[in-house]
Amino acid sequence: MRTADTEPEPASDHDGQHFVVRLLDAWYVACQSRQLRQRPISRRIFNTPIVLFRGSDGRPAALLDRCAHRNAPLSLGTCQDGALECPYHGWLFGTDGGCQGIPALCGSQPGRGHRVPRFETQEQQGFVWVYARADVEPKTTPFVFPHVDEPAYATVRYQATSPGTLHANLENILDVPHTAYLHRGLFRGVERNKVTATVRRFAKHAEAEFVGEPVPKGLLGRILAPRGGTVVHFDRFVLPSIAQVDYALGENHVIATTALTPTRDDEVVLNSVITFKTVMPRILIQPLLVPIGKRVLAQDRAMLKAQLQRIQDFGKEQFVSTEVDLLGPHIWRLLRQAARNVPEPQETTPDLPAVFENTVELMA
Structure with missing residues (x-):
């Protein structure tokens, strides 16, 4: 028995109940492709609420599920021409997380600096993957399931x-x-x-x-x-x-x-x-x-x-x-x-x- 190499070491992020590891710089499956249709959906990764929706090009997008205005869940809103409309005051956010419109403002001009953190997404093999750290460019790609769509399998x-x-x-x-x-x-x-x-x-x-x-x-x-x-x-x-x-x-x-x-x-x-x-x-x-x-x-x-x-x-x-x-x-x-x-x-x-x-x- 190799005790020194097999026993888990104490973790600095012990939460009082069990050891927890949070790897944010990695890809995780957020949903199946068929689950993401015309309406936004809410998911969690490491306790963080994330809203997923499809842009005007049909590609999936992921934002922090919290409106920059008054913290309403964006996942309760609707998709409008590829953008996400908050259900509380109608603020409109694009797939990049930037605010595209504030209806109550005269002229509905987008507010400068008003944005929601964005997560990179990738859709492959019937799954939507999300990179768990917001507003970064991933250096890796999601895992590929073996033998999917191969004729012999x-x-x-x-x-x-x-x-x-x-x-x-x-x-x-x-x-x-x-x-x-x-x-x-x-x-x-x-x-x-x-x-x-x-x-x-x-x-x-x-x-x-x-x-x-x-x-x-x-x-x-x-x-x-x-x-x-x-x-x-x-x-x-x-x-x-x-x-x-x-x-x-x-x-x-x-x-x-x-x-x-x-x-x-x-x-x-x-x-x-x-x-x-x-x-x-x-x-x-x-x-x-x-x-x-x-x-x-x-x-x-x-x-x-x-x-x-x-x-x-x-x-x-x-x-x-x-x-x-x-x-x-x-x-x-x-x-x-x-x-x-x-x-x-x-x-x-x-x-x-x-x-x-x-x-x-x-x-x-």
């Missing part, structure tokens, strides 16, 4: 809200040992198997590679690989908030990628994209994945809610980790370093070795 999407911190939800998605208990019968059966896992941490992501893992005995394994075999399994975390579970089972391949958006310190929105190809007809597989996913999500949400309640009861988190808590401590380390803008001692690229690598055996 089918795609299933779902969106849900989950209790708990960003870190708690990321670790939950990528934690293997709990699946044999919390999700028994869906992912795994009663029989346990010894599996070798290699954990690697890079400058901006971490992964766990599992070797010798048989096809899970649960319902999902029977659907995707009825003939059995050996699994090629990777779990990955990518800064700031991407969790990915990647299974290859013979000719079958399933990769579930979830983009997490922290709406509050103890709540996230999950946007999951599951892409898969199988030897079985898609028409038989696709209707089964969503119910299974919803069942797993319901079980996880119930546990995360109970965990959060217990943390609040005691006033703080108290974690003890072992080497089979594979990715959680590394997720925490990467989140904290990113929040402090502290790079890894050795920056890595796809062509360079990992900063950290360790191989362990676990029962899964």
